[in-house]
Amino acid sequence: MLSRRVFRQLTDSVLLGSSHNPAATLCITSRCATRISRSRANSSPLRHSSSSSTRWKSRQGKDFFAKEARVQGLKSRAAFKLLELNEKHKLFKPGYTVVDLGFAPGSWSQIAVNRTSPNGRIIGIDLIPAQPPRGVSTIQGDFLSPAIQDEVRAYVRDPDLGRPRRQITSNSSEGLTEEEVDDMERGYIDAERHAHLDGVELETIEPTAEGKDREARGAKLSLKERDTQQGRAVDVVLSDMMMNTSGNGFRDHVGSMDLCMAALTFAFDTLKTGGHFLCKYYQGPEERAFETKLKRLFAKVNREKPDSSRNVWVAPTVDIIC
Numbered sequence: 001m002l003s004r005r006v007f008r009q010l011t012d013s014v015l016l017g018s019s020h021n022p023a024a025t026l027c028i029t030s031r032c033a034t035r036i037s038r039s040r041a042n043s044s045p046l047r048h049s050s051s052s053s054t055r056w057k058s059r060q061g062k063d064f065f066a067k068e069a070r071v072q073g074l075k076s077r078a079a080f081k082l083l084e085l086n087e088k089h090k091l092f093k094p095g096y097t098v099v100d101l102g103f104a105p106g107s108w109s110q111i112a113v114n115r116t117s118p119n120g121r122i123i124g125i126d127l128i129p130a131q132p133p134r135g136v137s138t139i140q141g142d143f144l145s146p147a148i149q150d151e152v153r154a155y156v157r158d159p160d161l162g163r164p165r166r167q168i169t170s171n172s173s174e175g176l177t178e179e180e181v182d183d184m185e186r187g188y189i190d191a192e193r194h195a196h197l198d199g200v201e202l203e204t205i206e207p208t209a210e211g212k213d214r215e216a217r218g219a220k221l222s223l224k225e226r227d228t229q230q231g232r233a234v235d236v237v238l239s240d241m242m243m244n245t246s247g248n249g250f251r252d253h254v255g256s257m258d259l260c261m262a263a264l265t266f267a268f269d270t271l272k273t274g275g276h277f278l279c280k281y282y283q284g285p286e287e288r289a290f291e292t293k294l295k296r297l298f299a300k301v302n303r304e305k306p307d308s309s310r311n312v313w314v315a316p317t318v319d320i321i322c
């Protein structure tokens with residue numbers, strides 16, 4: 001059951017779902033803007049940024065998750081949010097293809113690499129140049145740009161790009177085809193789910209000419225074959241894309257919803273049947289419409305607030321316009 005939180009509540013929250021598609025969707029929302037006194041709003045940008053940087057440093061020093069991230073060699077404390085969500089919703093499996101939108105500095109990608117090994121592939125996209133974690137392929141650019149989206153689509157469509165060289169060493173896989181090994185790696189529960197989904201009518205997916213021809217000849221396409229035909233090669237789309245806050249809460253909210261919509265459109269086009277979508281955004285009035293879209297596209301939608309999310313929102317804040 002979806003637990004709804006009231007807009008302007010002072011905590012973060014998350015949405016989760018799975019669909020007719022049927023994919024699971026997970027949305028993390030970040031509280032966006034609350035009120036600020038005029039005196040702070042009018043203070044010098046330099047003083048403001050220096051005090052917020054001091055606050056950030058002192059918070060990082062005291063923060064358990066930030067310390068733990070350093071100890072474990074993770075790029076940031078954000079890793080623990082994803083670990084927690086993965087623990088609960090089982091987002092990753094060995095061999096999965098993961099697209100990490102807004103990957104920098106790369107802690108979510110680090111978790112994705114770890115949880116999809118062996119033979120997973122992780123593609124990170126970010127506006128800013130960043131050294132990718134080991135095992136991550138990256139594209140630098142603005143994901144709102146159609147050209148960048150096309151580049152990512154073309155990249156993921158080739159199943160061999162960005163994947164470590166396959167080495168089948170297990171005795172139990174001897175004599176099996178690569179496809180059978182894939183199924184084995186995906187695990188028993190997923191195989192069952194696929195078997196269950198085989199009977200499900202996918203109304204949202206238009207068969208290609210080749211698919212129609214095959215169906216006319218009475219040959220039934222498996223879900224895996226349909227996904228491949230339609231260029232659906234991604235198991236998980238993560239979006240932690242967040243632009244720098246402008247100080248205008250409503251504008252930041254709308255901007256983050258635009259990023260989420262771009263991520264959702266990409267996810268809908270490229271996610272395999274049974275894939276997952278996770279996105280984070282600043283809360284605001286447009287999240288309702290977004291949630292409604294998700295519920296149409298996915299069978300399950302959930303909102304969560306990971307324990308490792310900060311309890312205190314410290315970004316610069318302004319009066320809410322709405």
Ligand SMILES: C[S@@+](CC[C@H](N)C(=O)[O-])C[C@H]1O[C@@H](n2cnc3c(N)ncnc32)[C@H](O)[C@@H]1O
Nearest residue numbers: 102104105106107108126127142143240241242
């Ligand atoms: C909160 S950080 C992501 C942290 C990351 N998940 C991690 O675990 O290390 C948000 C990132 O989104 C990126 N971003 C914001 N807008 C973007 C856009 N239009 N296209 C690509 N990346 C974007 C930013 O450059 C920033 O690196």
